[in-house]
Every structure is written in structure tokens, then in C-alpha cells.
Amino acid sequence: MIGEGTLSTNQRKHSYVQERVEVGFFTDPSVCIGCKACEVACKEWNQVPDDGFTWSGNSYDNTGHLGASTWRHVMFLEQDRQKGNQVSGPMSLGDEDPFRWVFLSDVCKHCEEAGCLEACPTGSIVRTEVGSVLVQNDVCNGCGYCVVSCPFGVIDRRPQPLPDAGGAFKCTFCYDRQKSGLVPACAKVCPTESIVFGRLDDLRARGAERVQQLQQSGYRDAQLYDPTETSVRGIHAFFLILGEPEAYGLPPKPQVPTIYLKSAWTAAFATAIASIIATLAAFAFFS
Amino acid sequence: MTTEPRLEQLREKAWQDGVVPGRGVDVVGGPIPRKPGYYGQAVVKPPVWTWEIPLYFFFGGMAGMSAVIASGAVLSHHVDLARVAMWIAVIGGAFISPVLLILDLGRPHLFLNMLRVFKHRSAMSMGAWILTAFGACAVPGLIALELHTHQILPGALDQLLRVAAGIFIVAAAIFGTLLATYTGVLIGASAIPAWFLHRTLLPIHFGTAGLGSAAALLELIGHRIAPLHAIGFFAATVETGLLIWLSIDKHGAADRAIHEHGSGWLVRIGEILNGPVALGLRSFGFIPFAAISFLIGSLVSRIGWIAVGKVSGADPESVFAAEQYVLNHEND
Ligand code: SF4
Ligand code: SF4
Numbered sequence: 130m131i132g133e134g135t136l137s138t139n140q141r142k143h144s145y146v147q148e149r150v151e152v153g154f155f156t157d158p159s160v161c162i163g164c165k166a167c168e169v170a171c172k173e174w175n176q177v178p179d180d181g182f183t184w185s186g187n188s189y190d191n192t193g194h195l196g197a198s199t200w201r202h203v204m205f206l207e208q209d210r211q212k213g214n215q216v217s218g219p220m221s222l223g224d225e226d227p228f229r230w231v232f233l234s235d236v237c238k239h240c241e242e243a244g245c246l247e248a249c250p251t252g253s254i255v256r257t258e259v260g261s262v263l264v265q266n267d268v269c270n271g272c273g274y275c276v277v278s279c280p281f282g283v284i285d286r287r288p289q290p291l292p293d294a295g296g297a298f299k300c301t302f303c304y305d306r307q308k309s310g311l312v313p314a315c316a317k318v319c320p321t322e323s324i325v326f327g328r329l330d331d332l333r334a335r336g337a338e339r340v341q342q343l344q345q346s347g348y349r350d351a352q353l354y355d356p357t358e359t360s361v362r363g364i365h366a367f368f369l370i371l372g373e374p375e376a377y378g379l380p381p382k383p384q385v386p387t388i389y390l391k392s393a394w395t396a397a398f399a400t401a402i403a404s405i406i407a408t409l410a411a412f413a414f415f416s
Numbered sequence: 417m418t419t420e421p422r423l424e425q426l427r428e429k430a431w432q433d434g435v436v437p438g439r440g441v442d443v444v445g446g447p448i449p450r451k452p453g454y455y456g457q458a459v460v461k462p463p464v465w466t467w468e469i470p471l472y473f474f475f476g477g478m479a480g481m482s483a484v485i486a487s488g489a490v491l492s493h494h495v496d497l498a499r500v501a502m503w504i505a506v507i508g509g510a511f512i513s514p515v516l517l518i519l520d521l522g523r524p525h526l527f528l529n530m531l532r533v534f535k536h537r538s539a540m541s542m543g544a545w546i547l548t549a550f551g552a553c554a555v556p557g558l559i560a561l562e563l564h565t566h567q568i569l570p571g572a573l574d575q576l577l578r579v580a581a582g583i584f585i586v587a588a589a590i591f592g593t594l595l596a597t598y599t600g601v602l603i604g605a606s607a608i609p610a611w612f613l614h615r616t617l618l619p620i621h622f623g624t625a626g627l628g629s630a631a632a633l634l635e636l637i638g639h640r641i642a643p644l645h646a647i648g649f650f651a652a653t654v655e656t657g658l659l660i661w662l663s664i665d666k667h668g669a670a671d672r673a674i675h676e677h678g679s680g681w682l683v684r685i686g687e688i689l690n691g692p693v694a695l696g697l698r699s700f701g702f703i704p705f706a707a708i709s710f711l712i713g714s715l716v717s718r719i720g721w722i723a724v725g726k727v728s729g730a731d732p733e734s735v736f737a738a739e740q741y742v743l744n745h746e747n748d
Contacts (some may be wrong), residue, residue: 165585204454249540250538251532273520279607352565376454378453380460381736382743389604390537393615398597400619401596404624407627408647414646
């Protein structure tokens, strides 16, 4: 949809919240130029504090990872593989020495079955009308259980002395903007429409089409990252990736931790009953 | 910080050996071995919990199971033992535990928000309610028991107190077993590989460690009676079994935090102290030493399991390996 100008779903006003339409992000690294405008727009709109200015040494990625104060994170992958039919540059040794750079803007996945939402004991994390997962800052008491319950390592507790420290934070899907018919800040600002915002069903169709298109033009390892077949049952912010998900720090088969509850509680109840029986027996037979 | 002399060193080493060990920038064709995943970064987030949580697991487990011992004592007319056990239950479960839990919160003043909702699919929510229910039963149970033992109220009312004490103590015992075991569910049903791979072992371990610690503390206070010895024996035997289970049930890279690193040592030392060591000492009649060994072991292993979570959560290869394991065993 590049070139659709103001008609693009990234630029026009919408009423998805009022119509209760499921929305999503489709993030496509094949057009990302690594400008980090999405990171900046997110920080500015949401007034997310800085979390330190350090050089990581990991390519041009000095952002680190998603966390309480990083809600968009542009990854810089350096791989010794060919990128599509790209011609090797003068700096490399041709086919013998393939090299590619991939940029991907990572974000909270807004899971269909969200580990953080299930885990939250205060009801601070809720599902919105548009299907996104939202943390209500004024309700969260910072118990930290969502942190270990997110299979993607997205949400985190904000440390002292940052503003609003102690609470858990992550991408809000710009719910505040969406309520007013605006597009999330990152998508609005993305100059190449690597981040596309729109109806989830449209985006899924668009993603599949894009994968096909890339495959035809030589990007044989292009695939969608949308774990619909695991207990997460799909994500609302899904990605196109080149190569395997591990290289992006994305779990290949994420599971929502609630699937472990049954066996854990069974063990707990069995232990509870066994303890009572053992204690009563000890008093009955040994006194 | 990479400084110029360090760069020189790196270049020299790379020139000589082709590989440079240690930290450094990981790039295609570079001399420093490439790290797994995305620059070796964590895939899931390690727990943010600090020292309060293992202590809470320790005191909560002990207090909860102390109420179970109290109800056994009440039923078999060991009134003095029941009183001491209920004091432990109340101090540990209604004061120390909530304080530790609140201290650990990022925003302690909002702790009451835990009781806004009841979510059976969140072990943290269930835990908050279990702790509340436990306190709400243990405190009146202790008060009724004390009033009854000191015969403060006249005849008929005293009979009523006796019944009330019994009911509250038994109710506290039931919530107490859950208080001691739910913590295993709490960390077992998470995204941390070394935790969720042992989600069946954890509640058994935490519950048994709680029961054994309660008996051990009561023995150390001076109640050297046969039933407590039997409970101590039972707990140490189960813990020994769990140690064997843990040593057999290995998952390679997926749960290496339990078998390697400092975290692995902590879990191992804890399990040895409250398993075979406590069992051996008890068999030879060194009851106070067995009790001390069990208490230390229970505390160390709780600290160890939280440390395991931090190591395992920070290890991207663990996450990848554990997911593969879950996938392979889903269809069993
Ligand atoms: S990616 Fe993590 S933080 Fe985002 S919705 Fe899913 S579980 Fe929650
Ligand atoms: S830290 Fe806040 S948002 Fe996360 S589970 Fe606890 S109360 Fe919920």
C-alpha cells in the first residue's frame, strides 16, 4: 500500500474502537530502513522516560530490548546470508561471503491468549474493544507476575528512580490515540510503512500476499511470524521475518503459561491432601 | 567499555588464534563467537523479585503447615503444642508473610488492589486470596484457643469457644496446605523454562518443605514428641525422593540453571540438607540437628529456586530448548 498517501490505513482517521473491530500491526522488515522513527514517536507520544544512554556494541542497536521504558525496539541483524537476489557489494567477497542486514521493529505482540493478562492479580491488564492488551497504570501494584508470564519477554516493571517507577509497563497500542480515531504513533510516523496498522483480517491477508511476493523475488526464507498453532493462538502484532525466529530473539513456539496450571495445581492438591493425611496419621499412630 | 588498548589486544588475539574469548561486539565474520538468539539477549524476562519472595515462600510454607500440625494436635489433645503451632501460623502467615509480600510490590501502597478481582487462572490472585483466607481463619482460631485454654469465659460460652477454635483451626489447616503449595504453582505456571519444566515437582517440594519446617521449628522450641519426629521423618524422606527425581529428570539446555551455575548449587545444597542429611541425622537420633538442617535446607532451596528463575530466564537457549520439549511432549 506504499504510495496510497492519505488513503493508507496508516494515515486516515478511523473508528475501529467505536465499531469494535479487531486491529493489528503488521511489521515488515523487508522495507524497514532502521531509522528508529517508531521508537522516537512512541517515546514522545507516550512520554516514556529514557532508560539510559549506553552503547551496546550490537550493530546499530543501542536500544537493547523491549521493556518497561522501551515499547518499540528496532532490531539490527547482521547475518552471513544473501538477502533475496541482492547483488553483493564491493566490500564483500561476492557469493563466497554473503552478508545481509535486517531491521525489524519489535513490539508487544498483543496476544490472543495473553500470558500477562491471565496472570495479573489486580485486574490491571485488560483486553480493549479492538483486541489489544492494555495495562492500566493506576491499578497495577507492581507485583511483577506478568513479567514472568509473558512468553515474549515484553512487559517489565519500571525500576526506580524513573517516573511512575514500580509499575509494569508495555506498549499500549496507543489506545488513547485510537479512541480518538488516530493511528498509533509508530505506524503514523513510519516512513516506509514497514509498520502497518489496520484491521487484523486485512493485515493477515496482506502479510500472506507479501510473503508470496518476496518468495517470488528470491527471498526464499521469508515467512510470517504469527504463532496461531500454539496455545498463544495468534498475535495481533505479527511480523514478517527473513530466516528463523530465534535470530530475532522471538520464541519459535511460544506457549501461554496457563497451560501449565492443570498439572501444577494437581500436584499442589495432592501434596495438600498428603500432608493432612501424614500429619493426622502421625498424631494417631505415634502418640 | 572498550578502550584503545583493549582493541589492540583483541586484534592481536584475533590475528593469532582467529577466535577471541570473552565479551565483545558480535558481528558476521568477527573473531568473537556469535551468541545464541539475538545477541544472546534474554527471550523471556527473568523475575524482578528480590529477597522478600524466597523468604515469603519459606515463612508462608512453614506457617501454613503449622496450622495443619495444630489441627492434628487439637484432635489428639496436645493443647500446648496446638497453641504454639497456632502462634507460628499466625505470626508467620498473618504478619510476616503479608509484610514480605507487600514489601516486594513495586507499589506497596496499592497492595489492596490484589483483592479487587478473583481470577482462578492467575496463581498470584489465588495466592492473595489464600493468604487472606488463611489469616482470617488462623487469627480467630488462635484467639479462641487461647481464651479457651485460659478458661476466661464462663461455661456455656467456653464450650462455644472450644467448637469455634476447632472449626477455625481446621479451616486454617486447609488454607494452610494451599498456602504452602500454591507458591509452587505460582512459579511453575510461568514462562521461565527451568520453572515450568518442573511444575509438578515444585508444589510437592514447597509443600513438603513447609510441613517439615513447621515440625522442625516446633521440635526446636522444645516439643520433642513422637508425632513431630514422624512428620519430620516423612518430610525428609519425600525430600530425598525429590532430590533423586530432580537428578534424573534433566532436560539438557532447557533446565541447565538447575544443574549448573550458582543457582544449581543452591538448589542442590538445599535439597541435600533437607533430604538425605536431615533423614540421616534423624535416623541416628540427632533430632535438633536434623531440624536445623531441614530448616536451613528449606530456606536455601527457596532462594535457589528464585535464583534458578533469574538464570534460566536470562538464557535464550533454555527457552528455545524448553519450547521444543513442550512441543514434543504435547502429543504424548
Ligand atoms: S506479548 Fe507479552 S506483554 Fe504483550 S500481550 Fe502478549 S503476553 Fe502480554
Ligand atoms: S505487576 Fe501490575 S500489571 Fe503486572 S501482574 Fe502485577 S498488578 Fe498486574
